Amino acid sequence: MTIVINLIVSIVVIILLQLLGMVIFSWMTRFNDMEELRKGNIAVGLALGGKFLATAIILGVAAYTNTSIWFMMMWFAVGYVCLVAVYWIFELVTPSFSIDDHLKQGNVAIGILLAMVFIGTAFAVSSLII
Template identity: 75%
Template sequence: MTVVVNIVISVLCIIVLQLLGMLIFSWMTRFNDMEELKKGNTAVGLAFGGKFMATAIILGISAYTNSSIWHMILWFAVGYVCLIVAYWVFELVTPGLRISEQLQKGNVAIGILLAMVFIGTAFAISSLII
C-alpha cells in the first residue's frame, strides 16, 4: 500500500511541476500562448510543444534519478532554470529576430528552431543530472 501511495504522490508532484513549468514559460512570452494556439498558430504550437517536451525530459530524468521527491524537485528546478537561460541566450544571439514577434506572426521555421533549442538543451542538461 505504501508503494502505491508513493507512486500517486510522485505522479501528482510531476503533473503539478509540469503545469507550473508551462505556466512560467507562458508568462515569458509577450503574447498569450493559448490565444495563439486557438487561432491555429503552428509556430507557437511547435515552440510550446518543444517547451513541454523539454520540461518533461528534465522532469523525467529528475524523477528517475532521485528517490526523494525533494531532490527531484530541486534537480527539476536546476534544469528548468537552465532552460530559461537557454531561451534568453537564444534571444541574445539572434539580435535581428524578435523571437516572440516571429512566433506571433506564425514563422514556423522559428517555431521549429526554438523547439529544438529547448529539446536539445533538455537532453544536454539531463546528462548533468544523472
Template identity: 70%
Template sequence: MIVVVNLIVSIVIIVALQWIGMLVFSWMTPFNDLEELRKGNVAVGLALSGKFLGTALLLGVAAYTNSSIWHLALWFAVGYACLLLAYWVFEWVTPKLTLSVELQKGNVAVGLLLAAVYVGTAFAVSSLII
C-alpha cells in the same frame, strides 16, 4: 500500499511541476499562448511542444535518478532554469530576430528551431543529473 501512495504522490508532484513550468514559460511571451493556439498558430504550437517535451525530459530523468521528491524538484528547478536561460541566450545571440514577434507572426521556422533548442538543452542538462 506504501508503494502505491508514493507513486500517486510522485505523479501529482510531477504533473504540478510540469504545469508550473508551462505557466512560467507562458509568462515569457507578450502574447497569450493559448489564444495563439486557438488561432491555429503552428509556430507557437511547435515552440510550446518543445517546452513541454523539454520539461518532461527533465522531470523524467530527475524522477528516474532521485529517490526523494525534494531532490527531484531541485534537479527540475536547475534544469528548468537552464531552459529559461537557453531562451534568453538564444534571444540575445540573434539580435535581428525577436523570437516572440516571429512566433506571433506564425514563423514556423522559428517555432521549430525553438522547439529543438528546448529539447536539446533539456537533453544536455539531463545528462548532468545522472
C-alpha cells in the same frame, strides 16, 4: 500501501511541476500562447510543444534518477532554470529580430528552431542529472 501512496504523491508532484513549468514559459512570451493556439498558429504550437517536451525530459530524468521527491524537485528546478536561461540567451544571440514577434506572426522555421533548442538543451542538461 506505502508504495502506492508514494507513487500517487510522485505522480501528482510531477504533473504539478509540468504545469508550473508551462505556466512560467507562458509568462515569458509577450503574447497569449493559448490564444495563438486557438488561432491555429503552428509556430507557437511547435515552440510550446518543444517547451513541454523539454520540461518533460528534464522532469522524467530527475524522477528516474532520484529516490527522494525533494531531490527530484531540486534537479527539476536546476534543469528548468537552464531552459529559461537558454530562452533568454537565444533572444540575446538573435538581436536582429524578436523571437516572440516571429512566433506570433507564425514563422514556422523559428518555431521549429526554438523547439529543437529546448529539446537539445533538455537532453544535454539531463545528462548532468544522472
